[in-house]
Amino acid sequence: MTDTDRAYADDRAHVFHSWSAQAALKPAVITAAEGSSFTDDAGNSYLDFSSQLVYLNMGHGHPRIVAAIQEQAAKLCTVAPTFANDARSEAARLITELAPDGLNHVFFTNGGAEANEHAVRMARLTTGRHKVLATYRSYHGATNGAIALTGDPRRWASEPAIPGVVHFFGPYAYRSAFHAGDETTEGERALRHLAEVITLEGPQTIAAIVLETVVGTNGILVPPDGYLAGVRELCDRHGIMLIFDEVMSGFGRCGEWFAFDRWRVAPDLITFAKGVNSGYVPLGGVVVGDRVYETFAARAYPGGLTYSGHPLACAAAVATIGAMRDEGIIERVRELGEKVVGPRLAELADRHPSVGEVRGLGLFWAIELVRDPGSREMLVPYNAAGADAAPMAEIVTACKAGGVWPFTHFNRVHVVPPLVISTDDLLRGIDVIDDALDIADRLVSTDG
Secondary structure (H helix, E strand, O other), rough: OOHHHHHHHHHHHHHOOOOOHHHHHHOOOEEEEEOOOOEEOOOOEEEEHHHHHHHOOOOOHHHHHHHHHHHHHHOOOOOOOOOOOOHHHHHHHHHHHHHOOEEEEEEEEHHHHHHHHHHHHHHHHHHHHOEEEEEEOOOOOOOHHHHHHHOHHHHHHHHHOOOOOEEEOOOHHHHOOOOOOHHHHHHHHHHHHHHHHHHHHOOOHEEEEEEOEEEOOOOOEEEOOOHHHHHHHHHHHHEEEEEEOOOOOOOOOOOOOHHHHHHHOOOOEEOOOOHOOOOOOOOOEEEEEEHHHOOOOOOOOOOOOOOOHHHHHHHHHHHHHHHHHOOOOHHHHHHHHHHHHHHHHHHHHHOOOEEEEEEEEEEEEEEEEEEEOOEEOOOOOOOHHHHHHHHHHHHHHHHHOOOOOEEEEOOOOEEOOOOOOOHHHHHHHHHHHHHHHHHHHHOOOOOO
């Protein structure tokens, strides 16, 4: 039995996979990866258009990050969070330097779900209130509190979950819940809706509003100009804390250090993970504003994690931030979004009747597929599975046959490659998706 045969056999015999029916799985065995590509045990190479789970911002095997982990392991492999160490301290300093004024401390976690859990706990304890508002089209993690915040169907199986979470509609002009005809009107009506929800729930009961600054898995929904500022004003008016979930959208993905930088709106708490060190070693955290910090200046914060601020993970974060600065990643990603991806996807949308809309920023884009451009009927039903999801499965198969590993969710194909991808590879990957969309075009209604 070869090493890869053994890896597959042991996986099937002993690994319990997330979000999966275990008996149906046939996972690829990955044997190598470099830059924007990875290779399976059969020798097939794929452009990683998923960035794994949208975290591999600096690509596979970045030498600077790998070296930082090796050097830290040789120096100090681990130390409890009760101590100080240079890797953790420097990572915290660098992250807070990227944050707005008044957000000067970092509580480190092992990932995004834990970050959101702790941000909510901090907001509740700081305000003395218990309710938290989050949008229906959102994903905030799979732990008990984070899945309660989540608005998409992954929440359902975990209900009843923690009390006090109330969902509302965020802006989504293409499928407006407010019958808006344009982005500006959508933003205005979404704010009026949120204001009404706050009134009906009782503003004095609401600790926080949690938003993915740019909604990720649930559609890469870019907020209309003015929306985030409007949410900030509502929070200020009612003493509600504003939490921006930047787990997926932060650290260059949208062409900014934090996506909210584009709109110059500062939250009270920032949650992060994924791109902070490209997932080389698990790391997340909460950037803590002064209001929360002062709450716990003289009283203990009732929360912690055994591996909080793990030195290997923090060393990787320090190297990642340094490499992003030295390689001009933020500016490059912004330019790629504006001059390469945006125009290429717009051209693709013009030619494919199955493309209802393309939207995004930087290297964070969605292609929304429909059966009927007039009615905007989704190519596959909401939360489709099995036979109902077959058209999207066909598209995924076609992309893989073309050497691209895609990221899809419901009726969308997302364009989320590593931020270090070459322009040629970026265009080649979009070309493969372009060809695969012929499958969707065959299902478009020609009635009327």
